[in-house]
Amino acid sequence: GQQLNQSPQSMFIQEGEDVSMNCTSSSIFNTWLWYKQEPGEGPVLLIALYKAGELTSNGRLTAQFGITRKDSFLNISASIPSDVGIYFCAGQLLLASNYQLIWGAGTKLIIKP
């Protein structure tokens, strides 16, 4: 089936550091989404990307839709304690006349005190 490879699996960083994570696939997607999940909560949409090459920012977050449409990255600049959580990428494609989301396994962000 369709798969997304999300890396890294986890990150241990110091407050103030920049963070970068990415998702790759052998499939072509028409939309990329980045979600954040905090403990005990449902995932919340951070950024949506709709066009190849698109670069979109949301505060300290920046994400890009890869030119090949097979990958995307998310950067977080100057991390702060509230950035802790699990970040999921999701790619949308058309399968059997239905748009479906394929999910990455998540990147767990931990900020060292």
Place this chain on the structure above:
Amino acid sequence: DSGVTQTPKHLITATGQRVTLRCSPRSGDLSVYWYQQSLDQGLQFLIQYYNGEERAKGNILERFSAQQFPDLHSELNLSSLELGDSALYFCASSGVPGRGVSTDTQYFGPGTRLTVL
């Protein structure tokens, strides 16, 4: 607040039992999705309904079933529960009327934490 509601928030039950989880989508959304998330795991897609009809199936066990009612709320039924079914169950909704069945953006509810003892 995503606008998606789920009840109950917590559920504790015993092996072999049956439970029903309920989800109300955002106002106007026609699609409902169910996900399972085990401890420290990713999101496992279970099933999608669109306007009352099943649209896509993921890794849903035969012991599990779902339905979407005319008022668009959905229920996920889990039967013959096993210890391994303990997990967070999320419902998400999407779908702006007139835009077909594009999943576009899924908005998640707060989840139901199921504990099977």
